[in-house]
Amino acid sequence: MLAYAAQGLPSEQGSVSGGQIRDFLRKCDAALTGLGEAITHCVHRLGLESPEPYHAFIHVVEGDARGAQAAVQLVLAQPSIGSQLVDNLNASIHLRAVLTDLFLLDEVLKS
Numbered sequence: 001m002l003a004y005a006a007q008g009l010p011s012e013q014g015s016v017s018g019g020q021i022r023d024f025l026r027k028c029d030a031a032l033t034g035l036g037e038a039i040t041h042c043v044h045r046l047g048l049e050s051p052e053p054y055h056a057f058i059h060v061v062e063g064d065a066r067g068a069q070a071a072v073q074l075v076l077a078q079p080s081i082g083s084q085l086v087d088n089l090n091a092s093i094h095l096r097a098v099l100t101d102l103f104l105l106d107e108v109l110k111s
Contacts, residue, residue: 001021040055057104071095
């Protein structure tokens with residue numbers, strides 16, 4: 001998405017990456033669906049003595065995922081997806097929040 005945003009294309013028509021952007025966004029939308037459940041499953045498999053902090057954070061992730069998914073779906077609903085639209089999506093606090101949540105969880109779950 002960053003590469004597509006950097007191309008300065010007015011629409012997705014006529015470029016290889018433009019043809020892929022909707023597919024990438026659909027995959028992102030699908031990945032955001034059920035994200036909290038997937039994380040909950042991972043936490044339960046760890047068998048932690050005190051899973052409460054994890055459950056509280058999973059609730060945060062679920063909210064962030066809903067916001068990011070709404071933004072992705074808004075972009076997908078457009079008849080044409082230009083680079084500027086994707087650039088604005090990339091800059092969206094909602095998408096950034098869920099990505100940062102996942103980076104944090106990745107580090108926590110590694111330990």
